[in-house]
Amino acid sequence: MELQDFRPVCAAVLKKTQVEKPAFPVIDFHTHMGKMLLGDDYAEKYDTAEYVRELTKSGVALAVDMDGYGGEDLRALRQKTAGFEKRFIHFMQLDYSGYDTPGFAEDIRRQIKAAHRRGCKGIKMWKDLALYKKDKNGDPLRMDDPRFDAVYDTAAELGIPILMHIADPKAFFMPADETNERWEELHEMPEWDFSDHSKYMSFEELMEMQENVIRNHPKTVFIVAHVGSCAEDLGWVEEQLKKYPNMNVDIAARVAELGRAPYSARRFFRNCQDQIVFGTDSTPLSMGYHKIYYRFLETEDEYFPYHPDDELPGQGRWEIYGIGLNTEILRKVYYKNACRILGIDPDQFEEEAHGTLSEC
Ligand SMILES: [Zn+2]
Numbered sequence: 032m033e034l035q036d037f038r039p040v041c042a043a044v045l046k047k048t049q050v051e052k053p054a055f056p057v058i059d060f061h062t063h064m065g066k067m068l069l070g071d072d073y074a075e076k077y078d079t080a081e082y083v084r085e086l087t088k089s090g091v092a093l094a095v096d097m098d099g100y101g102g103e104d105l106r107a108l109r110q111k112t113a114g115f116e117k118r119f120i121h122f123m124q125l126d127y128s129g130y131d132t133p134g135f136a137e138d139i140r141r142q143i144k145a146a147h148r149r150g151c152k153g154i155k156m157w158k159d160l161a162l163y164k165k166d167k168n169g170d171p172l173r174m175d176d177p178r179f180d181a182v183y184d185t186a187a188e189l190g191i192p193i194l195m196h197i198a199d200p201k202a203f204f205m206p207a208d209e210t211n212e213r214w215e216e217l218h219e220m221p222e223w224d225f226s227d228h229s230k231y232m233s234f235e236e237l238m239e240m241q242e243n244v245i246r247n248h249p250k251t252v253f254i255v256a257h258v259g260s261c262a263e264d265l266g267w268v269e270e271q272l273k274k275y276p277n278m279n280v281d282i283a284a285r286v287a288e289l290g291r292a293p294y295s296a297r298r299f300f301r302n303c304q305d306q307i308v309f310g311t312d313s314t315p316l317s318m319g320y321h322k323i324y325y326r327f328l329e330t331e332d333e334y335f336p337y338h339p340d341d342e343l344p345g346q347g348r349w350e351i352y353g354i355g356l357n358t359e360i361l362r363k364v365y366y367k368n369a370c371r372i373l374g375i376d377p378d379q380f381e382e383e384a385h386g387t388l389s390e391c
Pocket residue numbers: 061063097196312
């Protein structure tokens with residue numbers, strides 16, 4: 032047998048809790064409905080009414096979509112979600128192509144204000160800036176460059192938050208050799224290998240850049256995606272959250288890292304309960320994950336898969352453990368913290384908590 036065919040089945044007799052619905056209505060703070068993950072023809076790939084039914088079934092009252100580009104793209108997305116406005120919030124993505132030109136700050140301000148007028152409630156910044164894009168000198172577009180102040184300052188002025196995805200899992204910045212815990216994933220997706228530091232900023236440099244941005248803009252509210260870019264080191268993320276009250280994190284696509292370190296994760300949720308929001312990074316085509324997050328957050332089940340049963344563990348060969356959070360922390364993580372960040376009245380969700388989620 033080849034190692035790649037090894038599929039061990041756990042022999043331990045363990046409690047299995049089916050969590051069909053979360054304890055409270057959920058705001059999924061990190062979803063993708065548009066072209067970013069689904070491609071330019073995303074509109075043909077799913078039916079919005081069907082997606083809303085799936086969200087309802089999963090207990091998601093509101094999905095925050097990261098794919099609200101400006102201009103024509105935003106118009107098309109609005110059309111795609113027409114009739115379901117109460118179930119979605121869109122964050123805008125900006126066009127940074129004028130980075131090297133003198134009118135850049137003005138152009139950014141104009142883009143943000145235009146998308147905000149058209150209903151976008153936040154800004155999404157992606158890892159492509161510092162990892163892929165270069166300025167005219169061939170240097171990475173560092174997000175702590177003062178030229179980006181226009182983004183942070185305009186967001187603060189308008190009172191809208193910025194969701195930043197800065198780095199990727201630590202293993203993507205390490206050599207893809209036999210010691211790499213995500214070797215199988217990197218083998219499948221070689222373009223996620225950022226270990227060549229002559230081409231890419233190192234993980235440590237990216238974390239330094241991230242901290243500079245948050246420290247230099249205390250009036251801007253940030254949600255740093257994927258557990259503050261560093262789900263592998265919750266102690267460091269906790270320190271950052273304590274230092275910077277304008278920083279928040281989502282837990283999107285990191286249930287594997289959190290769930291393999293249940294004692295540290297539970298401590299992290301207790302100590303940082305006001306700065307963590309629920310998120311999955313899901314699309315209308317990948318709705319199988321919510322129940323796994325709920326099981327992780329709400330139960331003390333042990334050693335269970337972080338992926339749907341019919342899939343192989345995509346992010347590394349390990350299983351996870353539930354952390355059984357109390358109702359007060361669950362409330363905050365599921366919707367209260369998100370309401371505060373988005374400026375939404377949490378009462379509507381509190382009412383739903385005692386009733387049932389209704390169809391849109
Ligand atoms: Zn995402």
